[in-house]
Amino acid sequence: MPAVEFIAGWISGALGLVIGHPIDTVKVRLQTQSRYHGILDCILKTYRKETIFGFFKGMSFPVVTVAVSNSLMFGSYSNALLYISGTNYKDWKNPPENLHITVAGCFAGIVQVFFTAPVDLIKVRLQNQTESFKSNMKPAYVNTLYKGPAHCAARIFNEEGISGLYRGSVALALRDVPSVGLYFLTYEVLCKWMTNDEEVPGVWGMLVAGGCAGTVGWAAANPMDVIKSRLQMDGIQGVKYRGLLDCLIKSFQQEGARVLLKGLTINSIRAFPVNAVTFVSYEMLLQAFK
Incomplete structure (x- = not known):
């Protein structure tokens, strides 16, 4: 059934997000803010200022949408693979x-x-909102630009x-x-x-393959992920970039080629467990459904 893959993907995606979101928050902040001097510095500053909840900013929206x-x-x-090759994705005997x-x-x-695209934009902006939701005797949200996902979406729509x-x-598509x-x-x-010919991969095999697939995929995506994140943050306090190419050139001029490697380490750390869990849960769900 074509619908089974969509349902299994839905559940496995939610599981993967919960595991990887705290690391993703650190990655986004490293890519878009210059106040941090590395992964550990970002983690410590985030925790000291925002406690453990700072790592989960922006998760409520993507936990459903992801x-x-x-x-x-x-x-x-x-379904595309079935259409192109006439071979079912899960037919291990006839790959x-x-x-x-x-x-x-x-x-x-x-x-x-x-x-x-809109979901990722909202997530990135909420993750970069470093102020606490409440500040002593001040009203809630006084130190924040966005009160939450819905407010963020509405404000972006009204302003832009x-x-x-x-x-x-465009950068997201190229990524x-x-x-x-x-x-x-x-x-x-x-x-x-x-695995040997005609064997179904075991759980450990799926874990390793899924983790490696995530790491390889994110390593390839990282350069454009940096540009994508910067373009998404643009517009909050004026427009800095005229487009993808302008963002790429200015980032190169200001920080050199190494700018495209920002967040690569944390991306790789996050990608392995997230995608290992995603693929294993996806495969297990397919077996359960079928």
Whole structure:
């Protein structure tokens, strides 16, 4: 059933997000703010100023929406692969060709961008909101620009229109389309490599393959992820960049080529456990449903 892949993707995406969101918050802040001198410095400053809850800022919205995004990604991938090759994604005895896997993965990346662009924008802006929601005797939200996901979305829409909600979407597409193709290809190749012909991969094999797939995919996505995050933060206090290319050039001029590596370490740390859990839960759910 085509719908099964969407349901399994929905649940596995939510599980992966809960595990990876605190690390993702650190990654986003390292990419967009110059006040931090590394991963540990960012973690310590965030904890001291905002307590443990600071790492979970912006999670309430994506914990629901990422399930939809993951559902779209896995569901469109599986169905695209079935259409292209006539081979079911889960038919380990008759695996699809690597080219078909890559093309189906790139298609899944395109599909999810239309939904994730506004969601990711709101998440990034909430994650970069470093002030506490309450401050001593002052009213709630006095130190914050956005009160929450709905307020953030409404304010962006009122100030910048619908295009504001899709700020950075070109960079997001350039990040996701190739990296999602590489993501699924890495997973499939490693699963086949770690198992004998016609065997179904075990849980440990799926964990390792899923974790490696996430790390490889995010390593490839990191340069454009930096540009995407900066474009999404642009517009809060005036517009700094005229577009993707302008952001890339100015970032290079100010910080050198190493700017594209910002957040790479933390991205890799986050990617392995998140995607290991995502793939294993996805595979287990498919088996349970079918």
